[in-house]
Amino acid sequence: xxxxxxxxxxxxxxxxxxxxxxxxxxxxxxxxxxxxxxxxxxxxxxxxxxxxxxxxxxxxxxxxxxxxxxxxxxxxxxxxxxxxxxxxxxxxxxxxxxxxxxxxxxxxxxxxxxxxxxxxxxxxxxxxxxxxxxxxxxxxxxxxxxxxxxxxxxxxxxxxxxxxxxxxxxxxxxxxxxxxxxxxxxxxxxxxxxxxxxxxxxxxxxxxxxxxxxxxxxxxxxxxxxxxxxxxxxxxxxxxxxxxxxxxxxxxxxxxxxxxxxxxxxxxxxxxxxxxxxxxxxxxxxxxxxxxxxxxxxxxxxxxxxxxxxxxxxxxxxxxxxxxxxxxxxxxxxxxxxxxxx
Numbered sequence: 001x002x003x004x005x006x007x008x009x010x011x012x013x014x015x016x017x018x019x020x021x022x023x024x025x026x027x028x029x030x031x032x033x034x035x036x037x038x039x040x041x042x043x044x045x046x047x048x049x050x051x052x053x054x055x056x057x058x059x060x061x062x063x064x065x066x067x068x069x070x071x072x073x074x075x076x077x078x079x080x081x082x083x084x085x086x087x088x089x090x091x092x093x094x095x096x097x098x099x100x101x102x103x104x105x106x107x108x109x110x111x112x113x114x115x116x117x118x119x120x121x122x123x124x125x126x127x128x129x130x131x132x133x134x135x136x137x138x139x140x141x142x143x144x145x146x147x148x149x150x151x152x153x154x155x156x157x158x159x160x161x162x163x164x165x166x167x168x169x170x171x172x173x174x175x176x177x178x179x180x181x182x183x184x185x186x187x188x189x190x191x192x193x194x195x196x197x198x199x200x201x202x203x204x205x206x207x208x209x210x211x212x213x214x215x216x217x218x219x220x221x222x223x224x225x226x227x228x229x230x231x232x233x234x235x236x237x238x239x240x241x242x243x244x245x246x247x248x249x250x251x252x253x254x255x256x257x258x259x260x261x262x263x264x265x266x267x268x269x270x271x272x273x274x275x276x277x278x279x280x281x282x283x284x285x286x287x288x289x290x291x292x293x294x295x296x297x298x299x300x301x302x303x304x305x306x307x308x309x310x311x312x313x314x315x316x317x318x319x320x321x322x323x324x325x326x327x328x329x330x331x332x333x334x335x336x337x338x339x340x341x342x
Contacts (some may be wrong), residue, residue, distance in 0.1 A: 047258035055325040058247035074127035084333035091330030209282035
C-alpha cells in the first residue's frame with residue numbers, strides 16, 4: 001500500500017485558513033486599536049470567567065449525553081472517556097475544520113471493548129465500531145441543529161421585526177446573490193442527487209464491492225442513529241440537550257454582562273447573539289476564526305445600532321474565551337488519556 005497523499009488535505013487547510021484570515025482582516029481593518037484595548041480593559045472579567053465555566057459545563061453535558069447514545073452499542077464506555085473525546089475533538093477542529101467529529105469517533109472506537117469473537121478474517125473488532133460511533137455523532141449533531149432551529153423559529157415568530165430582517169437581508173440574500181442562484185433550487189437539487197445515489201447503491205450492493213462497502217457504512221450509521229431508540233432513559237438525552245443549550249445561552253448572557261455598553265440587553269438578546277454566533281462556528285474555517293467575529297459584530301451593529309468596534313470587542317471576548325476553554329480542556333483531556341494508558 002502506497003503512502004497517503006496529503007497534498008489535497010494541505011490545500012484544503014490552506015484555503016480554509018486563507019478564508020479565516022480574510023474574514024479577520026475584513027472585520028478588524030477599521031479598528032482603532034487604542035479604543036479596542038481600552039474596551040477590553042474596562043470589561044468585567046468575572047463574567048468572562050463565568051462564561052468559561054458555563055462552557056466547561058456544556059462540554060461535560062455533551063459528553064454525558066453522548067454516552068447515553070453509546071451505551072446500547074458498548075455499555076463499558078465511561079463518562080470520563082466521552083468527556084475527553086469531546087474535548088480532544090474540539091482542539092482538532094482548530095487544526096482542520098470539522099475534523100474533530102471524526103477524531104472523537106476514532107477515539108471512542110479505540111477505547112471500546114473488543115467483541116468476544118473475531119470476524120471471519122481473524123480481525124478482532126470493537127463493540128463500538130467506527131461507523132456506529134459516527135452514526136451517534138450524526139444523531140446528536142442533528143438534535144443540536146434541530147434545537148437551534150427551534151430557538152431560531154421562536155425568535156423569528158415572536159421578534160420578527162427586530163431579528164427577522166437580519167437573517168434574511170444580511171445572511172440569506174447575500175449568499176444567494178454570491179451564488180447567483182436560488183438556494184431553494186440548490187437544496188432541491190442536492191436532495192434529488194442524494195436520493196438517486198442512495199437508490200443506485202441499494203440496487204447494486206450485491207454486484208459491486210464499492211456499493212457493498214458504502215451500504216455497510218450506511219448500515220452502521222443508521223444503527224448509530226437509531227441507537228437512541230434503545231436508550232433506557234431517553235429523558236436523559238433530552239434533558240442534557242436542554243442543559244447544553246442553557247449553558248450556551250448563559251455564556252452569551254455572561255459575556256454581554258461583562259461589557260459596560262451591552263449590560264442593558266436582556267435574555268432574548270443573549271439568545272439572538274447565541275444563535276448568530278452558532279452560524280459563525282458552522283463556517284468551515286479553523287476554530288470559527290473570522291467568521292464568528294464578522295457575523296456577531298454585524299448582528300450587533302445591524303440590530304442594535306451598536307458601534308462596530310464594540311461589537312468586535314464582544315465577539316473577540318466570546319470567541320477567544322471559548323477557544324481558550326477548548327484548548328485548555330482539550331490539552332488536559334489529552335494528558336489525562338496519555339497518563340491513563342501509561
